[in-house]
Amino acid sequence: MVTLIDTLTRSPAELRHPEKQNRPETAVLRKPDWLRVKAPGSGQYNATKEIVRSKGLVTVCEEAACPNIGECWSQKHATLMIMGDTCTRACAFCNVKTGLPQALDPEEPAKVGLAVAQLGLNHVVITSVDRDDVADGGAAHFAEVVRQIRLQAPLTTIEILTPDFLRKDGAAEVMIDARPDVFNHNLETVPRLYLKIRPGARYFHSLRLLQQVKERDPNQFTKSGIMVGLGETKEEVMQVMDDMRSAGVDFITIGQYLQPTRKHAAIDRFVTPEEFKAYEAIARAKGFLMVSASPLTRSSHHAGDDFARLKAARLAQTGR
Incomplete structure (x- = not known):
């Protein structure tokens, strides 16, 4: 009974992020006009929400408090999050719940495949x-989800946004051999800020994962993204671009970090739309096939349209 009362009196932030409760609160800065979006609530948004609820799906749109949820769900786009809603990491920027997850659901891959088929998606993002x-970091489970989508929705193109599988030997190969159309793994920030922002990860391990994809299957598109506004310098962002290109990354995304709660990492500043345009020009000059750089850019935003443009860009460059 004592535990129950304690749970009921704790705030939602405490329930989602117990590891952050001893951190000092930081001010949440007022958003500039270019970051304001309409509150969700259209008829199609509600219809998508009902589909998600009725099928018991978890979406990163909700779990990560994405600012684009209104736009995407109104267009019947949702990024599905598998292997539960609880993460074993405690990244300072992330709004996904942290803690000890439940066991993997062996029926989940088939359920996701069926849901994708019933939703009639042309392109799906699975994260x-x-x-x-888990011994393999969930790689075999993730790969089975890809296989089930191929089986039940063969015309749907698949983009995966994977964990780093740190210290999980053989996991990367399992994921690459699942042969998604796009293999995405986000570097998130510049190397100098990893200990503060992404303490459970290692920058060069994540970079190496992306490089492995191209080495094992050169035809797979690779994609990675970072957030800005965390205290990085322009020169550091440009170095990350060079690192990505050295690893063969095709598509870079750059978006503004938005602070989920006062307990999360503080925003250093809001990067202006003009600065994002400059980043886009620099990235294109460095040879990326695709660049998405704007305050509201997120990894999965407009993913289907971007995939079509990505294929067209490769065709124009290589003829295949």
């Missing part, structure tokens, strides 16, 4: 929490 508690 997941980190599962450091």
Whole structure:
């Protein structure tokens, strides 16, 4: 009974992020006009929400408090998050719940495949929490989700946004051999800020994961993204671009970090739309096939349209 009362009196932030409760609160800065979006609530948004609820799906749109949820759900686009809603990492920027997850659901891959088929999606993005508690980091489970989508929705193109599978030997190969159309893994920030922003990860391991994809299957598109506004310098962002290109990354996304709660990492500043345009020009000059750089850019935003443009850009460059 004592535990129940304690749970009921705790705030939602405490329930989602117990590891952050001893951190000092930081001020949440007022958003500039270019970051304001309409509150969700259209008829199609509500219809998508009902589909998500009725099928018991978890979406990163909700779990990560994405600012684009109104736009995407109104267009019947949703990024599915597998392997539960609880992450074993405690990144300072992320709004996904942290803690000890439940066991993997062996029926989940078939359920996701069926849901994608019933939704009639042309392109689907599948992401997941980190599962450091599982021997292979959940790679085999993730790969089975891809296989089930191929089986039940063969015309749907698949983009995966994976964990880093740190210290999980052989996991990367399992994911690459699942042969998604786009293999996405986000570097998130510049190397100098990893200990503060992404303490459970290692920058060069994440970079190496992206490089492995191209080495094992050169035809797979690779994609990675970072957030800005965390205290990085322009020169550091440009160095990350060079690192990505050295690893063969095709598509870079750059978006503004938005602070989920006062307990999360503080925003250093709001990067202006003009600065994002400059980043886009620099990235294109460095040879990326695709660049998405804007305050509201997120990894999965407009993913289907971007995939079509990505294929067209490769065709124009290589003829295949």
